[in-house]
Amino acid sequence: MVPVDTLDPGSGKVDGHVAADASRPVSEQVIAEYRSRRGAFAAGSHRYDELVGPDGAVRPQWAELVQGLDDAGRGGERALQSRVRRLVDDHGITYNPIPADGSENVAPPVRWGLDGIPLVLAADDWDRLESGLIQRSRLLDALLTDLYGPMETVRTGLVPPELVFGDPGYLRAAHGITIPGPRQLFIHAADVGRGADGRFRVIADRTQAPSGIGYALADRRVMSRATPELFRDTNPRPLSTFARAVRLALIDAAPASAEDPVVVVLSPGSHSETAFDQAYLATVLGFPLVENADLVVRDGCLWMRSLGKLRRVDVVLRRIDAEFADPLDLRPDSRLGVVGLVEVLRRGAVTVVNTLGSGVLENPALLPLLPAMSRALLDEDLQLESTPTFWGGDAVGLSHMRARVRSLVFRSVTTRKTVVGHDLSDDGAESLLRRIGAEPWKWVGQEVPEFAVAPSGSGFGGDTGAAEVGIRLFSVAQRVGYTPMTGGLGQVLVTSPVAEPLLTVASKDVWVRSAERVTPADSAPHTPPASAEELPQYAATTVDVVSSPRVLGDLFWLGRYSERAEDMTRLLIAARERLQDYQSMPWLEGSDSLPILLEAVTRVSGTGPGFFDASARTDAVAELRSLTLSADRLGSLAQSIDRLQQAARGVRDQLSNDTWAVLNRIDTALEELETASPGDGAQLAASQSAVLRGLLSLSGLASESMVRDPGWYLMDAGKRIERGLQLTALLSATLSHALTPSTEQAVIDSVLSAAESSVIYRRRNRGRARPAAVAELLLFDEGNPRSLVYQLDRLKHDLGSLPDASGTSRAEVLVEQMTVRLRRVNPGDLESVDSSGRRVDLLDLVDGIHAQLEELSRVILATHMVLPGGTQPLWGSVGRRAVSPSIGSTNGERS
């Protein structure tokens, strides 16, 4: 056991008594465990201890939390940790890792890490942080205003000109752009660590397009549900105040001419690193999440595309880096920007926050200048200091860098790249110093940031351990001043050796205590019991809903893929059940139906050769398993689910939160199958049923939890088209030829089961199955929601509900033609066969309608989901760019 005292010797150490009134008795064991883990850090250097004070007692702000963990008993932390993980999955909180090789390959999203133990901050600690953060926001705002204005800070020598003119975040095109109101810096984030002396220091300021607010809000939502008792007892200050402030500030940032401002959140897309953060923030704020393809500049204004109409946009919360915001006036190679945006901004017709060019404030060489700048610009001393940083353009700074090459972290001012002195070989250190010597102004050296140690449940197998923690703080500009988030995005860091960039293993909710509240018992009569923190819910008004071609495309495909996945699952289940019936007992009557069914699976899913290949028939379970599980196999169930999830992520802000919990259950079911042995038929059955249940839940959410707007109608149209396609393909593959009665009986049983119509069929038809009766039920029964005529009715309604419906549009005419065709058929005729036994009339009908449905899908895509054509520079075809929907335009069609 290592002593936990982290204060410097002689700093007024108190005797190791537990302050009797400050905390109730705590579990010696939990603390002892923490101490022993914590000891690993204490060995080499001092660290501030967030949990245990210099007197050896648990700091009062942690009392309730420690008590709570103690009450939960051994294993309580593990249980908490797994509840947190489940809630994270249910909320679909993810992170998209950026491929290490720098390629544009899209990696699948990974689960967001959230430590089950929050970081608790005492009221007085927070007061210092908060007032320091606000001052720093004001200071950076004053600097930003000056740099894109009179540049007095440069002219008077306060800021060396290289740091502005040589900074990649300084955008010349941003001159002449101002945002309404007194402040130019909208959202400011600061990464802070706490030194051994207990002081907070800022490692870096984030001003370009800070990420993390969405994650912090989501973390809070999860934590307040995962541990309602601890949450209630500790009663942290809410984050919802900040969310409200951001919303109001965005509305307030609109140009004066906007009467009822339309605000959008501009995302680089659902594959970007922090796509969840962007989408979740948009959802909480109740503003639409858009991508550049949703926006267009015309007539000196910014517009959002919506069903062929344009809707004026007044405020953009920017999550793309500023230099990518407009390929006309900024980086011409940008694929994320909106052409002409800079011009609209220069005319003051739209507000973009953070304003273009705000990234210049992230220059690390500004850090050592802040104290002097604070005195000059604010006439105040800087409260929240920075991690000591030295600039090479300054003689004293340069000599520090030379003398301490091993103990500093070097950052390039121009590329923002980082070199850790500690990791360098002798040659490496020498060559770095040569590079710095050649252009000293381009480099800073920063001391290795110090972080406090706090209890953590991450990375220790679920046991409470100790880890270094950092915090990202946020503030937002309002007319009256900066409003901070009372809390932040806590970061559990990879512990020594020095890692750079700082590697975060998990996030951590930050619980800030109120000053007045001493113990829950004292205040209980006055305070209503805190419940799970509800974020304000701002329903997007219908006019705000984005119905851009991109969004409509994603919703249409969401409808198609979810239906395809459901139908595929039913067919796979029907085939697997037949396989079980007959595989071991081929002498049973009707066993001839097995090859017909298996080949139907191959044909309907378009996964040939499949069961047409003899080897697949001999190991049919393996093929069925592969069709369930192999996401890289076109036509497989897993592939449909994958596409369905991609489409869902593209329109995350339009879907109910429960969607993610359902999708997560489907993933879990497939994962369980993945880990089971290949021959495990029971697991195959269990996973298929679980997937089916999930897909049914999705259908339920779509029908009961979504507003009927144009996006919904197109989603439903996608679902209806797909169901019609699947049904006609199934009938064509199974009923094409007359069969012996027993075989036909077995085939029809499976078809009815795959088409979810067995029960009703049996109720209406007794005795032997007849193709005509099947056709009656699956094609012509207007009351059967699985029938073809039902799909056509719904399509007619869906298309007729779109704002541009005319009754004579191409799509509506196609639906009408199919309806008429169906109406003219006499079900009895469908049993007729030609000389070779083919049911020509039936095939003619189902194959014909199948082709018409495919045509309908193409027409809908072409009418509602055509994105602007490729753009290219005016002077030639270099940098040619093709805008395509996030899911391939028609490659979902089977050939």
Added chain:
Amino acid sequence: MSRRYRIKHITTYSYSDRVTSSYGRGFLAPRDTDAQRCVDKSVTVEPSPTDQSFGVDVYGNEDVYFHVTSDHEKLVVTADSLVEVDAPSAADLAVGESVTWESARPNHAGGGDAATAVEFVLDLDVPEITDAVREYAEASFGQDRALREVVVDLTHRIFTDFTYQSGSTTVSTKVADVLEARSGVCQDFARLAIACLRSKGLAARYVSGYLATEPPPGKERMIGVDATHAWAAVWSPEGRWLAFDPTNDQLVDERYATVAWGRDYADVPPLRGVIYTEAEESTISVSVDVAPVN
């Protein structure tokens, strides 16, 4: 004594297929300077844009923005301007005469204009200053030489050492490649001169504009006529910029009409834009006419 020019600058883009939307920004009309006044200007775009406006950039250059939304296979941008340019004043003729080039390095401790001139000392973000550039510059920068003398010498050396060869380079040709090939066009020579000056810590800027077409009596017709022209300028501690034309081996005078300046060509191209089209090919033709007006 000042001179007046009527300048007509027509740019025609032809595409192999329909263009449905075209956004453009251009620096096409002379700006106002201490020695120059743009009396009249117009920019006309065919087909007619649905949106067009004039603006001013960070360096005080006037730019034009347009958005054409009607389908077209040909885009014509015509800039028509009337400009009055003064002959160099006595003060102009003395810029850099009595300062050494070493003392012309903008020293940020000096503050004011010197501090903002530092913007033009920094190399571009895809660096242009190579060892070869430093080496080439060396000969002109004798110790304590007057800035004006250094500039005249560098201008003359580039004129002598390099061959004007139309079409040998593009807008993206690197200075190092020009240095290697020993040939280029006005823009390349301006950029080479700028890189040389910056390699010595001096502030140099890129200037785009026009050169009068009428050859002075008894002199040969000069290169750069009937086209847009480019030259360079260096900052001098008097707070003035000394402009020079390495393509024609002379300092800039009343025959030069300045359109815009920046750190590099990319800051002030005559036209840039983004079009929406499936077209695979496009051709550009430019015609410039600088006519003296009495």
